[in-house]
Amino acid sequence: MYSLLLKNGRLVDPASGVDGKLDVAIEGTRIACAADDIDPGQASQTLDMEGKVIVPGIIDPHVHLTERLGGHEGFYMLAQAGITTAVDFAGPVSEIRDCFRKEACGLNIASLEAIIPGDNLSNENPPSKELEEVILSSLEEGGLGIKIMGGHYPLTPEATRRSVDVSNRNEAYIAIHAGTTKKGSNLEGALEAVDIIGASSAHLAHINSYCRGTVKPALEEVLDLLAKLRSRKNIVSGSYLAMVNGTSGKCIEGRPESLITRRCLEMGGYAQTTRGLEKAILSGFAGVSTRKGKTNVLLYGEEARKVWLEDDNVPVSFPVNSPEAILLCAITKRDDNSFIVPSFVSDGGAIARNCIVERGLMLVKMQYMSLADFILKTSINPARMLGLTTKGSLSPGKDGDITILDLETCTASMAIARGKIIMKDKEVLGTGGTMIITEKASPGFKGDHFQRISLSESQLYSKPAS
Template sequence: MYDLLLKNAWVVDPLNSVNGVADVAIQEGKIAKVQRDIQEEAKEVIDFTGKTLQPGIIDSHVHLGTMWGSPFGPRMLAMNGVTTCLDMAGPLDDILDNVPEYGVGINMAILQFASPPFTFKNSTPSQQEMIDLIDKSLADGALGVKLLGGHYPLDPEVSALLIRTALERRAYVAWHAGTTKNGSNINGMIEAVKMADGYPMHLAHINAYCRGAIHEAMEETKIAIDLLKANPNIFCESYVSPKNGTRLTCNPDGTIQSKVTGNCLRAFGFTEDADGVRKALLARKAFAVYDAGGYSDLMTGEEALKLWEAAKTNVGGSFNINPPLPRIALAQAKRDDGAFVVDAISTDGGCIPRNVILSQGLSLVKLDILSLSEFAQKTSLNPARMLRLENKGHLSVGADADITVYDLATQTPVASFVDGKKILFNGELVSKGATVICTEHGKDAIEARGMKAIVVDPGKQIERITAL
């Protein structure tokens, strides 16, 4: 007798070439069988006739730290069908401390930010400072580190040294392109790829470098695609929302703390200072993140200005800065061998309210930009490979029973499961806690917090999935 039997859904599993109506049987948290009309009995049977079922959605770029908006990121992800996520900034302790209250049963990997003025004192930390940060982060349960270069840049040579140092210590390394020399734009991306020097690295949200800051947006997109084709050591994702995420924080002298916020203000014709933020909010070009009661949302106009002023400018923010055509081109571009140029679809969401993998990502399927199988590949199989999660991203017998079920017509989630346990069901979140994806160095720290740890080796080589 199976523990759980999911019947009559349209099952999509690109690794195993499954794309049709089938049943999925689950036993002890693992996939036990996938085939049409399974007759064996199960303790629980759920009929998903008319719905689509795929391996659990993995969002490979989110933010769960309260400094980016709220502690509600896990809830907001799970309500949108996500079963696993990669947090791209931390702070690590902040996220882990919030799991007992705000965890909803999803898997999370966390990258500690390696950026001034937070985890480094300035833009030129010594290698020993880098080693200290990396080692402590891994020991505390982080999967690796992320350079927040677009927001809080390091010097170019320091960025390159940090990448090498982290990789030598078998940490996962990601970079929001940008240094003190080049910003979060196509020049910053070119610089980041050069600084990676052939080493494996996760380059964050490729669409963020194709906003028309240096050249026309589609010209920048072509440059980005060609650059990625020529540098297969770079793994990456892009998101499909027009909204970005940043902070609206200003320094005491009125200057903007985040370079990305400055870029957005400049793009919309505002000054790069507190007065520019004020005018952008009133013009409804800038948005502030606020607590809407158990989840984050965005506000703009006079109400947002009052929030921003009451918080002494220290709030998360967003701008509708991403043009549509680059987002589409980056989602579908392929290499000569059939592998995707941009490996995954992400959201850069979490506690930032743009968790739109289903609500907007499935539009790519309806527009015939991606097939349903390709959508599953970019939202589950590929990001699982990026995170070295060999037992996730597919429905092979013995794989982890992480599953997302959704309504293709409405592009909304119906249910999700992690290790065969319900996370989202009937519109309600029904689980607690979290499983943390970490290295061997952090396993004890995670378990000491009462959480389950999945140990992976970020130093393991990744092989891309070619045409399926």
């Protein structure tokens, strides 16, 4: 007996070469089969998918879900957006582990630990031994590895290099937000990061965000960076489809604490001061993130100013991403037809910009990419990057992670994770969740709520698929 049967939909599963009208049956947490006209009598629940497209569950490889970066509302927001698996890109891993069973809305969740001088590192130039302790601790706590927060809390170039070495040696996932004590979080920092990574392996976060036109025109920046990445399949990455970024509204001694916030103000022609930020909020240039019901929304104008005056330690967003960079990172391929930037990431979660389904499907609608390409960038490639061998496809035995797309409205109308419906028509139904951990996590983390993977299967550590 199947637990769930999806009838009459168009199944698109490029990993198994399928695109056609096929029914999909799920048994428990896994895909049982896909076939012509499966008898509803064999299933305890049957849903009619007429007019809908059934694709492997959407994986967002870069989101934020912890209190320090927007809050646990992010779980709900991801499920609502049609995501079935997401990676929290800063942690604390222990916070994700403590809250996911109650709050994850049925999602599959993994997490990286941010490494921050003065917090979990003694300074910005720590030795390999200290880095190794933090990396091994992240793995043991249930994380996939570490994230260097170069734009916010940079390390020296040498310590960045050591972090890559030590992560590679331990087969830990390493993500780098470009920027060091020598270079900024811009084109120069991104080119430096590619050189630092060299022939090693790493994930370079949100490629488009280094091409905001601060060093030279944004178009030239993105062409430079894509040219540099063209021959570097050892570097995995993602890019946004949203125009807005996410940074902090916190002000100290008359100016925003975050360098990125100050840069954004400068880009918009505002003074890099508390007053400048207030003006940017009032004029609608800066959005202020606030809770509304079960989600966070971006407010603008007077309403936003009030929220920010009450507590300035809230995420703020500026429309600073360059459209040229967004588009070229989304669609540019190598000669072998692989994408130079292999995945879409929202960098959302708790920040209201979970738009990879919506905007990715708009690119499909405009014929800038095929639906198979969209699935490559939102499921197949992220699964490969992360070593999620049971995801990215709907062949028998794979995880029952499915997103149902409505190509007319460019939205996800349903999300199914591990065989359970977690979202239907924007209503979030999922409860509990699954945390994806490595085989190096503490043996105490066991049971249905944990899925163990081996990062030796990650694209960072296995040969790239042809």
